[in-house]
Amino acid sequence: MLNRALPLRRAGILAVLGIVAVVLVLGGKAAGEADKDEKIEKAIVVLHPVGDSKVHGSLTFAQKDGAIEISGEITGLSPGQHGFHIHEFGDCSSLDAGSAGGHFNPTNMPHGGPTDAKRHVGDLGNVEADKNGKAVVKMTDKVIQLQGPSSIVGRSVIIHAGVDDLKTQPTGNAGARAACGVIGIANPKPPAPKK
Ligand SMILES: [Cu+2]
Numbered sequence: 001m002l003n004r005a006l007p008l009r010r011a012g013i014l015a016v017l018g019i020v021a022v023v024l025v026l027g028g029k030a031a032g033e034a035d036k037d038e039k040i041e042k043a044i045v046v047l048h049p050v051g052d053s054k055v056h057g058s059l060t061f062a063q064k065d066g067a068i069e070i071s072g073e074i075t076g077l078s079p080g081q082h083g084f085h086i087h088e089f090g091d092c093s094s095l096d097a098g099s100a101g102g103h104f105n106p107t108n109m110p111h112g113g114p115t116d117a118k119r120h121v122g123d124l125g126n127v128e129a130d131k132n133g134k135a136v137v138k139m140t141d142k143v144i145q146l147q148g149p150s151s152i153v154g155r156s157v158i159i160h161a162g163v164d165d166l167k168t169q170p171t172g173n174a175g176a177r178a179a180c181g182v183i184g185i186a187n188p189k190p191p192a193p194k195k
């Protein structure tokens with residue numbers, strides 16, 4: 001009796017192990033695919049002053065239909081236009097923000113303005129500060145993306161001390177870097193600020 005029951009029990013254990021293995025494999029694959037398909041709908045950058053600049057701000061990048069809507073405020077600027085780019089590396093660690101690298105250019109294009117057919121993905125032109133040094137940013141762009149090879153998430157925003165002339169290669173001659181921030185995934189429901 002015992003001799004006959006043993007192979008049966010072994011077969012049962014093997015069957016259970018088999019099912020567990022299949023569930024683990026399927027479950028693991030499903031989780032992996034969910035990660036890959038996670039769509040980033042909104043990104044955010046908090047801008048910090050570079051060197052002795054006083055430039056602060058924050059901008060959001062929101063997916064809206066086929067474009068990215070950029071909005072936010074930057075303060076502490078000198079009045080007038082300031083170069084506004086996505087730079088290659090999300091690295092604001094060096095004193096002059098040179099660690100952020102050059103303009104984000106995954107398509108190997110020349111520098112240009114935001115409406116030019118040939119431009120770096122990171123070429124967002126200029127922001128304009130009022131006489132109080134505040135720039136209110138509200139624009140849309142169809143070249144930057146929140147996923148895929150042109151995704152700006154994990155890269156940086158640089159605001160320059162000078163004006164981007166939209167043509168000087170490869171920088172637009174926008175001068176020193178006045179603020180830098182790393183672009184991250186935005187919290188869709190950020191907690192209300194504490195009073
Ligand atoms: Cu720049």
Ligand SMILES: [Zn+2]
Nearest residue numbers: 103111120123
């Ligand atoms: Zn550029």
